[in-house]
Amino acid sequence: MISGLIxxxxxxxxxxxxxxxxxxxxxxxxxxxxxxxxxxxxVMGWLCAIFAVVAFSAYFYDKDVFKKASEFWAIxxxxxxxxxxxxxxxxxxxxxYGEFDFHRIxxxxxxxxxxxxxxxxxxxxxxxxxxxxxxxKFESGAIIRMSKYLHGNSxxxxxxxxxxxxxx
Numbered sequence: 613m614i615s616g617l618i619x620x621x622x623x624x625x626x627x628x629x630x631x632x633x634x635x636x637x638x639x640x641x642x643x644x645x646x647x648x649x650x651x652x653x654x655v656m657g658w659l660c661a662i663f664a665v666v667a668f669s670a671y672f673y674d675k676d677v678f679k680k681a682s683e684f685w686a687i688x689x690x691x692x693x694x695x696x697x698x699x700x701x702x703x704x705x706x707x708x709y710g711e712f713d714f715h716r717i718x719x720x721x722x723x724x725x726x727x728x729x730x731x732x733x734x735x736x737x738x739x740x741x742x743x744x745x746x747x748x749k750f751e752s753g754a755i756i757r758m759s760k761y762l763h764g765n766s767x768x769x770x771x772x773x774x775x776x777x778x779x780x
Contacts, residue, residue, distance in 0.1 A: 643764035647710035647719065650763050657701030664694035710758075712768055717748075719756045727754045737777045746779065748772075 667690040710719035
């Protein structure tokens, strides 16, 4: 029991460090007016897809999976978690992108669609620590959620600072 708890804590610390390092690298990446994810997202997608296939294959090689309801639901949960995570990672990598300059931003996600906004119409910038993104709120009611993992986010933050917004 204690060793499982310690292993979980070590895994959590290591994964947190990995995500912090990736966000720092994304922040230093200069993209000349483009917002896009780096290779981190498709790598995460492929890893999740592989784990989903491994979990799915347990239906065929684990003889207890259909005898014990707890094993069936555990394997089903693992499969669904990793399959949905793989889908989300690939959707983020291939369908989230943007362009910006000192006057405007265009941003597209599969979740909220396309948004074209002028920086002059920006009302507020809020950093959402739990989601690791900046919420940019505009007069039109549009909200652009810009992940810290997007390459080019530091350039957007420089524009926002130059326009008088407090960003960290």
